[in-house]
Amino acid sequence: MDDPITLSSPTRSDAAFTWPDRIYANFKHARVRQVGYVPDTGHARLITLCQADPEIIDVVLTTEAEGPGLVAGAALGGQRAALLMQSSGVGNCINMFSLLQNCGFPCLILVTMRGEFADFNPWQVPMGSIAEQTLKLSGFLTNRIDRPEDVDEVVASGCDMAFNGNLRIAILLSQRMVGHRR
Amino acid sequence: MTTALNRREFVAGILRDRGDLLVVGGLGSPTYDIAACGDHPLNFYIWSAMGSSLMVGLGLALARPDRRVAVITGDGEALMGIGSLATIGAKQPGNLAIVVLDNAHYGATGMQPSHTKAGIDLAMVARGCRFKTMIEVSEPERSAETRELLFAGDGPIFVLARVEADDPPRVYPSLDGHATKLRFMQASAKDASLCFGRPG
Numbered sequence: 001m002d003d004p005i006t007l008s009s010p011t012r013s014d015a016a017f018t019w020p021d022r023i024y025a026n027f028k029h030a031r032v033r034q035v036g037y038v039p040d041t042g043h044a045r046l047i048t049l050c051q052a053d054p055e056i057i058d059v060v061l062t063t064e065a066e067g068p069g070l071v072a073g074a075a076l077g078g079q080r081a082a083l084l085m086q087s088s089g090v091g092n093c094i095n096m097f098s099l100l101q102n103c104g105f106p107c108l109i110l111v112t113m114r115g116e117f118a119d120f121n122p123w124q125v126p127m128g129s130i131a132e133q134t135l136k137l138s139g140f141l142t143n144r145i146d147r148p149e150d151v152d153e154v155v156a157s158g159c160d161m162a163f164n165g166n167l168r169i170a171i172l173l174s175q176r177m178v179g180h181r182r
Numbered sequence: 183m184t185t186a187l188n189r190r191e192f193v194a195g196i197l198r199d200r201g202d203l204l205v206v207g208g209l210g211s212p213t214y215d216i217a218a219c220g221d222h223p224l225n226f227y228i229w230s231a232m233g234s235s236l237m238v239g240l241g242l243a244l245a246r247p248d249r250r251v252a253v254i255t256g257d258g259e260a261l262m263g264i265g266s267l268a269t270i271g272a273k274q275p276g277n278l279a280i281v282v283l284d285n286a287h288y289g290a291t292g293m294q295p296s297h298t299k300a301g302i303d304l305a306m307v308a309r310g311c312r313f314k315t316m317i318e319v320s321e322p323e324r325s326a327e328t329r330e331l332l333f334a335g336d337g338p339i340f341v342l343a344r345v346e347a348d349d350p351p352r353v354y355p356s357l358d359g360h361a362t363k364l365r366f367m368q369a370s371a372k373d374a375s376l377c378f379g380r381p382g
Contacts (some may be wrong), residue, residue: 034244061269062266066265066269069231069266071241073243074244076226078245096231099228099230105363133209175363
C-alpha cells in the first residue's frame, strides 16, 4: 500500500498540510511501527493519524514513564518506536531513560512544550523550563522547532540519527508553534 | 498452613524446554532466578529502570506476534509499574504472559515488606485490567500447568506465583546492556540486519 502522504509530493494545500502531517510522513518514511503516548492536545492530530494507520501500533500509556520500556521492547523485537509527550511528561521518564542509554536503544521523542509561551497555567513552567536540560542530562540529543517549515528537515534528521545510529533524539516543538493554552 | 513455592525450582520448571520463548527479566531477584536456569540468548535482563519490565514485555509482544513472550518479575518491580497492567489490558496482546514471583518482600534491599504483604492482590488488579487468563500458584506440582500456559495460554496471561520469602544465592548474568540486547536480537530477529543501526 502506498503511503497516504509522501515526503516528496504533498498532496494537500500548505494550509491543510500541517506540521503534525509532516511528522507523520516522516514516521512512515522511517518505518516507525509503534507510537506510545499520553493523550495531548498539541499532539492530537498526529495521534489521530497514527491511530488510523494499520501499519502503526498506537499504545496509550498511563504515564509517560511507560514509554522508554515500550521503546526498548519494540527494538528488541525489531520494530522502530517513537514517543509523543508534553514537556511535563519528560520529568516522569527520567529513571526509565537509563534503560535506553544502558543498552543503546534507539529512541525518538516528540515533545510539545508547555509553560514557555502564553500558557495560562504557570504551574507548567517548572517542568517546561527544565525539559530540554533534563533530556540532555538523560542522554538525549535535542533539537528545537519554532517554525512549521522546519519540521520536515528536523524530524527527518531525528529519525535518521535515532534509528540509523541507535541514539536518543528528542525534538521539542515550541509552544508558540503548537498553539497557546488558555 | 499456607504453602509457598521455592522460587528457583518454580522458575526452572516453567522455563524447562523453553524453545523459542522470549524472556524478559525484572530488576532484582527474578534476574538471578532466570540466570540460575542457565544463561540463554533469548533472555533480556534489566538492571535499571525499576518498573519497566512489563512495558518491555508489551513492546516486544506487539513487535513479535509470532512469538510467545514471558516477563518474569517480582512483586516490588511489578508494583512500581502497576499502571502497565492497565496499558497491557487495553492492548490485549495474546502472546504475552506476566509472571510475578510474589514473596511479599523487597529481596534485593534487605527483605522489607511490600504492599502485597499488606494484602494487596496483584491478581485481582490483573483481573480488573482485563487479563484473559489468571492463575495463582503456590504448589510446586502446578509448575507444569503454569509452563503450559506460557506456551499456549490465551493472553494476556497473569501468573501470581507465591514464593518463599528467602534470598537464595545470587547468580549474576552479564551486566553489559549492549551485549545482552545484541545477543537477544541476533538470536530472535527475523531480519538480522535490524540488529545494527545503519544508514537507510
